[in-house]
Amino acid sequence: MIDIVVQDSVLVATLVREPVNEIGTPMLEALEGLVQRIEGEIERTAVAPSRRLAAVVITSGVKRGFCAGADLRELHHQNRAAKERGETLEARTAQVSTFLDRIHGVMNALDGCQVPVIAAVHGVVFGGGFELALAADLIIADKTARFAFPELRLGLVPGFGGIPRLKRDLGNAVVRDLLLTGRSLGAERAHQVGLVSQVVAEGQSLAVALRTAQQVRRFPSYTVGLAKRFIKPDLSAELAQERALFLQLWQLPPVEAALARFDADTSAMPYLPAVVEAT
Amino acid sequence: MIQDIQTRLIAVAAKRFKRDPSALKPSDDFYEALDIDSMEALSLLTTLESELGVEVPDYEVQDCRTFAELAEVIARRLG
Numbered sequence: 290m291i292d293i294v295v296q297d298s299v300l301v302a303t304l305v306r307e308p309v310n311e312i313g314t315p316m317l318e319a320l321e322g323l324v325q326r327i328e329g330e331i332e333r334t335a336v337a338p339s340r341r342l343a344a345v346v347i348t349s350g351v352k353r354g355f356c357a358g359a360d361l362r363e364l365h366h367q368n369r370a371a372k373e374r375g376e377t378l379e380a381r382t383a384q385v386s387t388f389l390d391r392i393h394g395v396m397n398a399l400d401g402c403q404v405p406v407i408a409a410v411h412g413v414v415f416g417g418g419f420e421l422a423l424a425a426d427l428i429i430a431d432k433t434a435r436f437a438f439p440e441l442r443l444g445l446v447p448g449f450g451g452i453p454r455l456k457r458d459l460g461n462a463v464v465r466d467l468l469l470t471g472r473s474l475g476a477e478r479a480h481q482v483g484l485v486s487q488v489v490a491e492g493q494s495l496a497v498a499l500r501t502a503q504q505v506r507r508f509p510s511y512t513v514g515l516a517k518r519f520i521k522p523d524l525s526a527e528l529a530q531e532r533a534l535f536l537q538l539w540q541l542p543p544v545e546a547a548l549a550r551f552d553a554d555t556s557a558m559p560y561l562p563a564v565v566e567a568t
Numbered sequence: 569m570i571q572d573i574q575t576r577l578i579a580v581a582a583k584r585f586k587r588d589p590s591a592l593k594p595s596d597d598f599y600e601a602l603d604i605d606s607m608e609a610l611s612l613l614t615t616l617e618s619e620l621g622v623e624v625p626d627y628e629v630q631d632c633r634t635f636a637e638l639a640e641v642i643a644r645r646l647g
Contacts, residue, residue: 309607353607413607435614437626472625475614 290319292350293326298343299502300330301495305350312417312449313360317391323347324398331403334510343506343513345402346498347425348409355408355434358416359449365548382540389448389532392417396450397528399424400521403514405505409498410434411491415473420451423458426517427486429501430476431494436484437473443547448535453527459484573620573646574639580619581612581635594636601635622646 292303302323304310312320327345334341349355364385371381399406399421408425414436422428422436438455440447446468455464463482466472479485489497505513538544574594582589585602592601599609610626616638617624622645632638 412611432618433611433614435610470625470627472627473610475617475623477618478623 290315291323293323295330295342297503298341298506299346299499300327300342300344301346301348301499303348303350304356307351309353309357309413310349310351310355310418311357311360311363312392312421313363314388316360317388317395320395321391324395327402327404328398341510342404343510344404344502345399345406346409346495346502347399347406347421348495348498349411352412354412354418355410355414356418356421357413358418358420358439361443361548362552365552368545368548378540382536385539386532386536389535392449393528393532396420396424400450400454400524401518403517404510405502405513405517407498407501409494411494415439416447417449417451420447420449420454423451423454427498427501428479428484429487429489429494429498430479430485431489431491432476433491434476434479434485434488434494435473436467436479437471438467439471441468441471443551444541444544445538446531446534448532448539450524450528450531452531453524456527457522457524570639570643573643574635576620577616577639577642578635580616584612584615592635594639595634597633598635598638599633616642620646 290304290306292305294301304316306316310316327342330342367384368381371384405427406425407427407429408422409429410422411431411433412435414422414434416437416439419436419438438447438451446452452468455467459482463484467474474482474484476485476488480488487497578592578594579589581587581598581602582592585604585608587602598604598612602612604612613624613626613629616622620642622642624642624645628641629638632641
C-alpha cells in the first residue's frame with residue numbers, strides 16, 4: 290500500500306493502491322504506519338545524529354495521479370451494511386467520526402512533523418488527496434497535476450482538514466473558487482496562486498523533490514524544525530469546526546443518495562462524482 | 569478563429585494521446601476518437617490549458633463531447 294525507503298537521510302513514501310490511492314481503511318492503516326515509521330526515524334535521530342532524518346517525501350507510484358481522496362465506495366458500502374444491520378444514524382455517524390479522528394491524526398502528524406514534508410504529485414490530486422498534499426510543507430507538482438475539492442458534489446465539505454489548511458496557504462479568491470464551485474486547478478495555475486512550490490516536467494516531481502530534500506538536509510534540523518513551527522499557525526479550532534460541519538452534512542439524506550449514485554457509476558473512472566441535487 | 573482553435577486543439581490532443589491528427593475531425597466525440605476515459609479527459613484539459621495558454625474551469629467543459637464543443641468553450645475563454 291505504501292512503500293517506504295530511507296536513503297541519504299530522506300524517507301520516501303510511495304503510495305501504491307490502484308486506481309488512484311483512494312483513502313479507505315487499508316490506506317488509512319498504511320498512512321498510520323507511515324507516521325509511526327517517521328516518528329521512529331526521528332527518535333532514532335536523537336540517539337544517532339549521524340543517521341538523522343532530514344526530510345520526508347510523499348509520492349505516488351500509480352500512473353493516474355497522487356491520490357483521488359477518500360474511498361467513497363468503501364464509505365458507501367460500510368454505511369449501507371451498517372444500515373442493513375439496523376444500526377442507527379447516530380451509530381453510523383460515530384463510525385465516520387472515528388475514521389475522521391484517525392485521518393486527522395495522520396494529517397496533523399505530517400503537518401506538525403519536525404522535519405519538512407514534501408509532496409511530489411502528478412495527475413489527480415483530489416479531495417482527501419489534496420488534503421494530504423496540503424499537510425505537506427512543499428508541493429512539487431509535475432505539469433499533469435490537477436487539484437480539486439469535489440466534495441460539494443456529494444453535498445459535503447472536505448473533512449480531512451483541507452479547508453483550514455487551504456485558508457492558511459491561499460488567498461480568499463482561490464479558496465472560495467475551489468470550495469464553492471468544486472472546480473479543479475491545473476499545476477501551472479496552482480503554481481501562480483501559490484499552492485505549488487515548483488512545477489516540473491511530466492514524470493519529474495519525485496526527482497526534483499529528492500533534490501529539494503537534499504537541499505533541506507544541508508541545514509541544522511533544529512533550526513529547520515523551529516522555522517517550520519513558526520510559519521505554521523495552530524489550526525486546531527478550525528479543524529474541529531470543519532470536522533463538525535462534515536459530520537453534520539454527512540447525516541443528510543442527499544449525501545447518502547449521492548454516494549449511492551457514485552457507487553453505481555460504472556464508467557471507466559468517474560473522476561468527479563455526479564452533482565448532488567439541490568434541495 | 570474557431571477553426572484555428574479546433575485545429576490546434578486536435579493537434580494537441582493527438583500529440584497527448586499519440587494519435588494521427590489527420591484521422592480526427594471536429595465533430596468527433598473525443599472520448600471515443602481518442603479512446604480515453606474521464607480521468608484522461610481531465611489530463612487533456614490540463615494539457616490544453618498549458619499549450620493554449622488558457623484557463624478552463626472543468627465545469628465549463630463537463631458536458632462537452634466533441635472537439636468542436638470543446639473548441640467553442642476555449643474560444644469563449646480566449647475572447
